[in-house]
Amino acid sequence: xxxxxxxxxxxxxxxxxxxxxxxxxxxxxxxxxxxxxxxxxxxxxxxxxxxxxxxxxxxxxxxxxxxxxxxxxxxxxxxxxxxxxxxxxxxxxxxxxxxxxxxxxxxxxxxxxxxxxxxxxxxxxxxxxxxxxxxxxxxxxxxxxxxxxxxxxxxxxxxxxxxxxxxxxxxxxxxxxxxxxxxxxxxxxxxxxxxxxxxxxxxxxxxxxxxxxxxxxxxxxxxxxxxxxxxxxxxxxxxxxxxxxxxxxxxxxxxxxxxxxxxxxxxxxxxxxxxxxxxxxxxxxxxxxxxxxxxxxxxxxxxxxxxxxxxxx
Amino acid sequence: xxxxxxxxxxxxxxxxxxxxxxxxxxxxxxxxxxxxxxxxxxxxxxxxxxxxxxxxxxxxxxxxxxxxxxxxxxxxxxxxxxxxxxxxxxxxxxxxxxxxxxxxxxxxxxxxxxxxxxxxxxxxxxxxxxxxxxxxxxxxxxxxxxxxxxxxxxxxxxxxxxxxxxxxxxxxxxxxxxxxxxxxxxxxxxxxxxxxxxxxxxxxxxxxxxxxxxxxxxxxxxxxxxxxxxxxxxxxxxxxxxxxxxxxxxxxxxxxxxxx
Amino acid sequence: xxxxxxxxxxxxxxxxxxxxxxxxxxxxxxxxxxxxxxxxxxxxxxxxxxxxxxxxxxxxxxxxxxxxxxxxxxxxxxxxxxxxxxxxxxxxxxxxxxxxxxxxxxxxxxxxxxxxxxxxxxxxxxxxxxxxxxxxxxxxxxxxxxxxxxxxxxxxxxxxxxxxxxxxxxxxxxxxxxxxxxxxxxxxxxxxxxxxxxxxxxxxxxxxxxxxxxxxxxxxxxxxxxxxxxxxxxxxxxxxxxxxxxxxxxxxxxxxxxxxxxxxxxxxxxxxxxxxxxxxxxxxxxxxxxxxxxxxxxxx
Numbered sequence: 001x002x003x004x005x006x007x008x009x010x011x012x013x014x015x016x017x018x019x020x021x022x023x024x025x026x027x028x029x030x031x032x033x034x035x036x037x038x039x040x041x042x043x044x045x046x047x048x049x050x051x052x053x054x055x056x057x058x059x060x061x062x063x064x065x066x067x068x069x070x071x072x073x074x075x076x077x078x079x080x081x082x083x084x085x086x087x088x089x090x091x092x093x094x095x096x097x098x099x100x101x102x103x104x105x106x107x108x109x110x111x112x113x114x115x116x117x118x119x120x121x122x123x124x125x126x127x128x129x130x131x132x133x134x135x136x137x138x139x140x141x142x143x144x145x146x147x148x149x150x151x152x153x154x155x156x157x158x159x160x161x162x163x164x165x166x167x168x169x170x171x172x173x174x175x176x177x178x179x180x181x182x183x184x185x186x187x188x189x190x191x192x193x194x195x196x197x198x199x200x201x202x203x204x205x206x207x208x209x210x211x212x213x214x215x216x217x218x219x220x221x222x223x224x225x226x227x228x229x230x231x232x233x234x235x236x237x238x239x240x241x242x243x244x245x246x247x248x249x250x251x252x253x254x255x256x257x258x259x260x261x262x263x264x265x266x267x268x269x270x271x272x273x274x275x276x277x278x279x280x281x282x283x284x285x286x287x288x289x290x291x292x293x294x295x296x297x298x299x300x301x302x303x304x305x306x307x308x309x310x311x312x313x
Numbered sequence: 314x315x316x317x318x319x320x321x322x323x324x325x326x327x328x329x330x331x332x333x334x335x336x337x338x339x340x341x342x343x344x345x346x347x348x349x350x351x352x353x354x355x356x357x358x359x360x361x362x363x364x365x366x367x368x369x370x371x372x373x374x375x376x377x378x379x380x381x382x383x384x385x386x387x388x389x390x391x392x393x394x395x396x397x398x399x400x401x402x403x404x405x406x407x408x409x410x411x412x413x414x415x416x417x418x419x420x421x422x423x424x425x426x427x428x429x430x431x432x433x434x435x436x437x438x439x440x441x442x443x444x445x446x447x448x449x450x451x452x453x454x455x456x457x458x459x460x461x462x463x464x465x466x467x468x469x470x471x472x473x474x475x476x477x478x479x480x481x482x483x484x485x486x487x488x489x490x491x492x493x494x495x496x497x498x499x500x501x502x503x504x505x506x507x508x509x510x511x512x513x514x515x516x517x518x519x520x521x522x523x524x525x526x527x528x529x530x531x532x533x534x535x536x537x538x539x540x541x542x543x544x545x546x547x548x549x550x551x552x553x554x555x556x557x558x559x560x561x562x563x564x565x566x567x568x569x570x571x572x573x
Numbered sequence: 574x575x576x577x578x579x580x581x582x583x584x585x586x587x588x589x590x591x592x593x594x595x596x597x598x599x600x601x602x603x604x605x606x607x608x609x610x611x612x613x614x615x616x617x618x619x620x621x622x623x624x625x626x627x628x629x630x631x632x633x634x635x636x637x638x639x640x641x642x643x644x645x646x647x648x649x650x651x652x653x654x655x656x657x658x659x660x661x662x663x664x665x666x667x668x669x670x671x672x673x674x675x676x677x678x679x680x681x682x683x684x685x686x687x688x689x690x691x692x693x694x695x696x697x698x699x700x701x702x703x704x705x706x707x708x709x710x711x712x713x714x715x716x717x718x719x720x721x722x723x724x725x726x727x728x729x730x731x732x733x734x735x736x737x738x739x740x741x742x743x744x745x746x747x748x749x750x751x752x753x754x755x756x757x758x759x760x761x762x763x764x765x766x767x768x769x770x771x772x773x774x775x776x777x778x779x780x781x782x783x784x785x786x787x788x789x790x791x792x793x794x795x796x797x798x799x800x801x802x803x804x805x806x807x808x809x810x811x812x813x814x815x816x817x818x819x820x821x822x823x824x825x826x827x828x829x830x831x832x833x834x835x836x837x838x839x840x841x842x843x844x845x846x847x848x849x850x851x852x853x854x855x856x857x858x859x860x861x862x863x864x865x866x867x868x869x870x871x872x873x
Contacts, residue, residue: 118857189414
C-alpha cells in the first residue's frame with residue numbers, strides 16, 4: 001500500500017486540524033491576504049464540485065463555470081431586486097444550479113466523452129452570451145449586477161472581510177465533510193465502479209444513468225453554493241467571471257491535482273488560483289508560466305500531483 | 314420445479330453472419346446446466362443476450378415466466394441474475410474486499426443523502442454489508458487476501474474473487490462464462506467443489522465451458538451448440554455418446570476427451 | 574437578392590478559412606483521438622509570423638505579391654515545425670497515459686502559445702499593412718466581391734482538392750487513413766504510425782497557418798486571443814462534418830461559414846455566437862457523428 005502521508009488515519013486527524021488552524025488566519029494576516037484566503041475557500045469548493053463530476057463520475061465537464069454562475073446570479077438577482085436575505089438565497093441558488101445540472105446533463109450522458117466535453121463548452125458559451133445580452137433586463141448585461149448585500153446571521157451582519165472569510169471557511173469545512181462521506185457511502189462506491197468498468201458495474205446492478213445524473217446535479221449544486229459566496233465576496237457579478245477560461249481552470253485543477261483526490265484538488269486550487277495572486281507583479285508572464293507548468297506536470301506525472309490513494313475502505 | 318430461465322427461439326446476427334439461430338432451452342431451479350460447444354459456437358453470445366449486453370433479433374428470454382428480452386444489465390441484476398466474465402472484469406484499482414463488497418450494491422437500501430450526511434442508519438448498513446462481505450470471503454477462503462489489490466493475485470484466486478462478488482448479491486441464478494479458463498487441473502477440481510458448494514446454498518447455475526473435466530462432472534443437464542444452433546441436449550452421459558456431438562468435436566483435441 | 578449573394582460570398586470566404594483550420598483538428602483527432610486545443614493558437618501564430626515578415630519588409634521596395642508568397646512559405650514552415658515540436662513535447666510522452674492528461678497538456682500548450690504570442694508581439698491589436706493585394710472589386714447582382722475574397726475562396730478550394738487527392742490517391746495518404754481507422758492494425762501492417770502522426774502534425778498546422786494568415790489579410794488585423802475564437806469555430810466545423818473525416822471538415826467549414834454569415838446578416842449579430850453554439854449542441858444531440866460520419870481510431 002502506498003504510504004501517502006495525507007491518507008488513512010493520519011489524514012483523518014491532519015485534515016480537521018489544518019482546517020481548524022485555518023480559522024485563525026484572520027488574526028495572523030492582513031485583510032488583503034484574508035481576502036485571498038476567502039477566494040481560495042470559494043474556488044476550492046468549486047473545484048471539489050468539478051471533481052465530483054470529472055474526477056469521480058468520469059464525465060468530461062468543461063463548462064462547469066455555468067453552475068458557479070447560476071448560483072452567483074440567482075443570489076445577485078434575488079438580493080438586489082427582491083431584497084431576499086443572502087443566506088435565504090443560498091438554498092435557491094443550489095437548487096436552481098442542481099436543476100440546471102440535471103437538465104443539461106440529461107441529453108449528454110449517453111454521449112462519448114469528447115462529445116460531452118464539447119457540448120459542455122457550448123453550454124458555457126451560451127450561458128455567458130445569454131447573461132451578456134441581458135434578457136428581460138434582469139442580468140445587467142456585460143456590466144453585470146452590483147451592490148449585492150452582505151449575509152446576516154441571527155441579526156449579525158457579516159460585513160468585515162474576516163467575517164466573510166469565516167463563513168466561506170465553515171462552508172468549505174462542511175463541503176469537505178460531505179466529500180469524505182461521499183467516499184464512504186454507496187453512492188460514492190457506485191461512482192467508482194462506473195468509472196473503472198461501466199459494463200461490470202451494470203451487471204452488479206448499478207444504474208449508470210441515474211447515478212451519473214445525480215453526480216452532475218450534486219456537482220452543480222455545490223458549484224452553485226460557491227457561486228453565492230463568490231457573489232457576496234465581490235458584491236458584484238458579471239459574465240466575465242464565468243467564461244470558458246474559468247471552466248478550463250477547474251478542469252485542469254482536478255486533473256493536475258489528482259482525480260477523486262481531496263488533497264490533490266485542494267493543492268491544485270492553491271497552485272492555480274492562489275499562486276498567481278501572490279505573483280501578481282509578474283502578471284504578464286503568469287499564464288505563460290501556467291501553460292508550461294500544466295504541460296510539465298502532465299508529462300512528468302500524468303496521474304496528478306497527489307493522486308487518489310488506492311483503497312478507501 | 315418451474316423453469317427459472319427460459320430461452321425460446323433466440324437468435325441474433327452480426328453483419329451477415331447468423332451467430333445464434335433459433336436456440337431454445339430452459340434452466341430449472343436448483344439445476345446446474347452446462348452449455349458447451351466448439352470454439353466460436355456462439356456460447357458467449359448466448360450469455361450476452363441473456364444478460365442484456367446484446368439484444369436478440371428473434372425469440373424471447375423469460376425469467377420466472379416473465380419476458381426480459383433485451384432488458385438492460387442493471388435490471389437483469391435486480392431480478393436476481395448475476396454473471397461472471399470470460400476475461401474476469403475485476404475492478405483493478407480496488408482490493409479483494411472492495412470488489413466483493415461491490416456485489417452487495419443492490420442490497421444497500423441507503424439513500425444518497427443519508428450517505429452524504431453520514432447518518433447513523435447509513436453507518437449501520439455499511440457495517441452490516443461489510444460483515445456480509447467478510448462472511449463470503451471466509452466461505453470462499455479469501456479472507457487472507459482481503460486487502461490485496463485484486464488484480465495482483467494469481468489467476469485462479471482472481472476467479473474466486475469474481476465468483477465471490479457474484480454471490481455477494483445473493484442471486485437466484487448465476488451464469489458462469491468459462492470459469493475454468495486459464496486454470497490448471499488442480500484449480501479445476503477445486504472449482505468443481507466450489508460450484509457444488511454454491512448449489513448447496515440454493516443458487517441455480519448455468520455455465521458455459523470448454524473444459525470437459527469441469528462441465529461433464531458438475532452439470533445435471535447439458536446443452537450442446539455448434540454454429541449457433543442446438544445439436545444435442547440431455548444428461549452428461551447421453552450427450553457424450555451422441556454422434557452429432559462427437560462429430561462436432563471430431564478432428565480436434567477435444568475429440569479424445571469426449572470419447573474418454 | 575443582393576444581400577443573399579453577399580452573404581454567400583462572405584460565408585464562403587470565412588468558410589474556406591474555417592475549413593483550412595478545421596482540417597488540422599480533424600486529422601489529429603482522427604489518428605490520435607485527441608482534441609488539439611493548441612491548434613487554433615498555432616494557426617494564429619502563423620498569422621503573426623506572416624505579419625512580422627510583411628511589416629518588416631514593408632517599404633523595402635519588394636513587389637507585394639512576391640512578399641506575400643514568401644510570408645506564406647515562411648509561416649507554413651514555421652508552424653509545421655512548431656506542430657511537430659508540440660507533438661513531441663506535449664503529446665507523445667502521454668500516449669499510454671489517461672486521455673485526460675493529454676487534454677490538460679493540450680490546454681497548457683494552448684495557454685503557452687497564446688501567451689507566448691502576447692509576450693513577443695504585445696497584447697494590442699495589430700494591423701496588417703495595406704496594399705498587399707489589389708483592391709479590385711467586382712459587382713455581381715447587387716453584391717460586392719473583393720479580390721481578397723476570390724483569392725481566399727480559390728486558394729482554399731485548391732488546397733482542399735490537393736489534400737483530398739493526397740489522402741485518397743497516394744500510398745502515404747492511405748497510411749494516414751488506415752491509422753485513423755485502427756492504429757494497432759496499421760502498425761501490424763507495417764505502417765510507421767509515428768511517421769503518420771508526425772506528418773499529420775505537419776499538414777494540419779501547415780494548412781492552419783495558411784488559414785491564420787488569411788484571417789490576418791482578410792480582416793487586416795490580428796490579436797493574440799484570436800486563436801481561441803477561430804479555433805473554436807473551426808472545431809465546431811470539424812464536428813459538424815464528422816470528426817476525423819477529412820471531406821467532412823471541408824464541408825463543415827464551408828457550411829459553418831455560410832451559417833455564420835447568414836446568422837449575422839439576417840438575425841441579430843449579438844446573438845450570432847449563441848446561435849452557433851446552439852447549432853453545435855443540436856448536432857451533438859441529434860447526430861454526434863456529424864454530417865459525413867466520424868472516422869476515428871478504434872480503441873478496443
